[in-house]
Amino acid sequence: MATKPRTGAHVLVDAIAAQGTELVFGYPGGAIMPVYDALPGSALRHILCRHEQACAFAAAGYGRMTGKPGVCLATSGPGATNLVTGIADAFMDSVPMVAITGQVAQPIMGTDAFQEIDTFGITMPIVKHSYIVRAVSDIPSVVAEAFQIAGTGRPGPVLIDLPKDVQQAMCDMPPTVLDAPAPLPLDEEGLRRAEAAVSVAERPLFYLGGGITRAGATEAVRRMVERSGIPAVCTLHGNGVLPTGHEQLLGMVGMHGAQAANHAVQQCDLLINIGGRFDDRATGRLDGFAPHASVVHFDCDRSEVSKLRHADVSVGGSLKHAVKSFRPEAQAIAPWLGEVYEKRRATPHRYDAPGEGVYAPALLKELSEKAGKRFVAVPDVGQHQMWTAQHCEFSRPEAHLTSGGLGSMGFSLPTAIGAQLAEPDAVVVSISGDGGIMMNIQELATLRRYGIPLKVVVIDNARLGMVRQWQELFFDGNFSEVDLSDNPDFARVAEAFGIEALTVSQRSEVTPGIERLLAAEGPILMHVVIDPAENVWPLVPPGHANHQMMEG
Template structure:
């Protein structure tokens, strides 16, 4: 080092040395993190030692998978990365499902795992797994921190990567000796990628396509929410006057009662939305990825339409369906720079409005038993604008999407790409902590509820005033429905009639709970459910033979819908 460099270094303020664990918790606080979800163990213990003197609130979940789901809920609600912590080995591998779920649904999250000390890495040490390698296909980026001085910079970079562009999870693996080592933190210098330039040519071509179309349709996907472009989309839809359909993750981009919204498209979409997709001559896809559950048979999807595809991730454009017009870039500036002038579309508007009126969902099911679609509709309306639905995966997930009313995308948190059973309860815990003022409802089937039922202990420990609904048909309902329809009624391993009494289980965990089984108990049940000040569980017994309709069968186009 030259004399001048030594002088300059001597004049710079010297930061105090700290352990890697202390640098980690301070780095999280510097990113604005207030709450982390985790479960301690040997290889992450120095971090837990540092947590007790930090500003971070730690939520002890009862399974690491729940830690990941709860952390990702923060990303789903706020757009900012949630944080989960786990030890090495089984602690780290238990995070994998939650990490994969966040990756599939483009949710920002930072997962931090302890690792065995560097001198024994690669020796099959106790609780050693290569979590870096295991998670490589399901993260945006991964780190193994080798030097405690690098901790602040890695954490800052991890947060930037998780939230920028197309969001997703980032893994940070930190060996135990790095957590224990003392170091002066290296300077933090995170480069932010510049926003892509406005695609003016694509926008003008889109405007021309809209002018030429007679039957245009907006296709609204989950990428809109991840990009923070809901308001821009609403402004565009209003000034264009074009009808719209949405994907499962696009629910709430337009309020459920918006006059231009035809509903959800796809396998369990509305008949109006699916017919519109099949008959449109211009499909304007904003933030959708042509997922197979939305398109049905891809070569039969929107067969009469030219396609305009807006996406901030260039790799999605023309990946599954050729885009006649592509618009790459940030949604907000792009959509606010689009000035559509539709041509003669009045007959099309009349046709789509007619479909929407004709195919409205009925709620007058026969019998005295609880009709789940009606219960969910009534619950969402009674909860009002503060309603946040967090369904698990299965029939009740589709009933929630079809029948609940949503005022914004954050009112509907669902596992779309991965379809993870056990998703609801821990995700709802995270959502309620992210938005304490909202009426967050964990909506479960009896199958998925059993997969993370231990999180009732988390509700009780922190007295989180979450509302838990269990729709119990004593079956794996969606599997049973498919076995009935496509496997000649050969019901294999779908009987869950040996479930415990969920009301008694919840009470054993210290949670207020009650059971309803008849239709005339629904209204007072909803009233009690919503009025509760603490955590509460409503156990609703429903018909095991009830199916979700409509349904587009595998290999069929979206206008070939089966009805009950």
């Protein structure tokens, strides 16, 4: 049955709502204006961020938190190009997202019209799929396909570029809702070979990656790991798959990983990779990574298998279904368990830093403990990002939302906004450095406008800390362009935005500061002043294998 003719913009808004979406993040402009004309009175709640990059990060924060595609809107030209970093970040971390950009009308496309840019071409390498909608009648099917592609298989961003004349044209097409695709068939042969490999291994080890979360397989993996008795390490994005403190978890692997985790990877004879991609920050020097191990690799994306490290056994298909069917039975591994658990016991993190100043790892540990199981950390990029990964307690993988593949400064604040709106009852904490917070600090206005009860922690060492650390260690102390000592007073900046704020600069102020932060009913910023010379330890130097760790 046909519906009453409406503009393409109204058809688009209804099509988005039909996919189950209630929230979109955007910023208006000329070429997307018909869509903004259609938003009032619709089923969609629109969040006006103060920069298009923040719209994309916020949409990805929603997608990271829910597993459903987050939606961002922007106009043509600079609006679209400002989305690019957030789209690329989602692509690198396999985050479901639908980005919708206005485009100049078709009759003037290709004429260098005002605010015309080839959004389709610019974003092609950083999206899972993309569309230019040429006919208004195509909008319902394109939107339905975009959401399905973004959220199934290996998730990722999808772009819809929508010319203005298509938004203004009339259409009587109803929304389209597609059935969920059938799951990929179970790789029975791969599973049996993987089980056989475990049965003869003397030093097996699970390597838990971010693909577990994207597949909704966390609980299945937890049950399987616990049933097997085999120890595990995690990647940066695998943090929380096993909760912090789990008896089988040796810690995070890689450049700033735990010594026990890196030791286990280097000594194991079977590495069972579930949803990880063997990226360089996790492996260190690739030809020295897990030198004694055969590899079993579970992944829904066949292109990742043997891309960097040869897989002796691969298990494709749906990760969740494969893990549910996997029955690893390790044999005599008691000596191996004794070795790796003793290494963990002998190399704990220390929090007894000298002096009266704030020790950031201890502050972050206490913050996560006091926040409890509702804690969600959204770090920016830099030293504080690694301290968060190393020292916070995560009850689930969604409790740790981090920019892993792209490493985008400016990520934290807008991503945390998306996460908080996706899960209002969570204790979401944006953890930024003094460098990263300045890249999207305008989003404090978004917090104020919508009363979003986000906790913002700015760890201020008056430096670009990670760059400074590398210059100290690997560039003979030639500190080039890392001095941020002319930072503003971040607490006063927050107050200027109408947000409650406090400053913590002494160790004695940490506990009361955290208590005030967590007790706040609305948005609040805690400015934390730390020693500019503080470094992140341990560290695998570039070009070295993971067992060659600097301990500081």
